Amino acid sequence: MTQDELKQAVARAAIDYVVDGEIIGVGTGSTANFFIDELGLIKHRIQGAVASSEATAARLAGHGIPVFDLNEVERIAVYIDGADEITHAGAMIKGGGAALTREKIVASVSGQFVCIADGSKLVDTLGKFALPVEVLPMARNAVLRQLAALGGQPKVRTKPGSDEAFVTDNGGNIIDVAGLAIADPVALETQINQIVGVVAVGLFAARGANVCLLGTADGVRTLKF
Numbered sequence: 001m002t003q004d005e006l007k008q009a010v011a012r013a014a015i016d017y018v019v020d021g022e023i024i025g026v027g028t029g030s031t032a033n034f035f036i037d038e039l040g041l042i043k044h045r046i047q048g049a050v051a052s053s054e055a056t057a058a059r060l061a062g063h064g065i066p067v068f069d070l071n072e073v074e075r076i077a078v079y080i081d082g083a084d085e086i087t088h089a090g091a092m093i094k095g096g097g098a099a100l101t102r103e104k105i106v107a108s109v110s111g112q113f114v115c116i117a118d119g120s121k122l123v124d125t126l127g128k129f130a131l132p133v134e135v136l137p138m139a140r141n142a143v144l145r146q147l148a149a150l151g152g153q154p155k156v157r158t159k160p161g162s163d164e165a166f167v168t169d170n171g172g173n174i175i176d177v178a179g180l181a182i183a184d185p186v187a188l189e190t191q192i193n194q195i196v197g198v199v200a201v202g203l204f205a206a207r208g209a210n211v212c213l214l215g216t217a218d219g220v221r222t223l224k225f
């Protein structure tokens with residue numbers, strides 16, 4: 001099976017976690033895109049969705065799914081999203097697509113976090129994937145120096161084919177920290193959250209996934225945490 005087929009399989013399996021009549025929290029990225037396409041097929045069953053990025057909002061709207069502003073919504077039953085890495089305990093690195101801050105916000109008000117990922121994302125220790133951190137632009141270099149002190153190799157993400165800093169949906173920049181072997185994800189998440197100028201860190205450990213639907217050659221595995 002190709003990686004896309006594995007992503008499609010978990011996206012389809014995630015439909016079982018959609019709660020009828022509710023508003024669904026929807027993540028960002030290639031796996032989430034497969035999920036949005038599946039959600040489009042059952043859109044009559046839901047009230048609508050809250051998006052974790054402008055790209056996701058556009059794709060949802062393209063399927064005719066009503067997109068709600070989070071400020072209009074009191075509670076979200078379930079949040080469904082991909083991950084860049086996930087451990088056997090449900091801690092994740094997210095933000096490869098730069099949507100980590102809105103993803104974290106939407107996930108924080110959701111009852112259940114269902115992670116959908118192909119099998120390559122399951123790891124024993126987080127950190128092979130460079131850890132994304134969203135920062136306020138004026139604090140970019142100050143935060144970069146503090147992140148370097150943690151032992152990794154931080155680098156400002158640039159726009160494709162350019163030396164200019166990449167700009168997120170929130171007007172922030174992203175610093176990717178390579179070379180961290182993350183022994184204690186909750187402790188590192190707390191530590192990075194305390195750096196002034198950080199908007200959000202792509203470690204989802206204090207609030208990790210409740211369920212992971214993992215695409216493997218033998219079918220979709222369900223991990224519960």
Ligand SMILES: O=C[C@H](O)[C@H](O)[C@H](O)COP(=O)(O)O
Nearest residue numbers: 029030031082095096097099
């Ligand atoms: O910012 C992007 C998100 O955190 C994605 O969920 C993550 O990067 C995984 O994306 P993909 O499903 O494309 O591997």
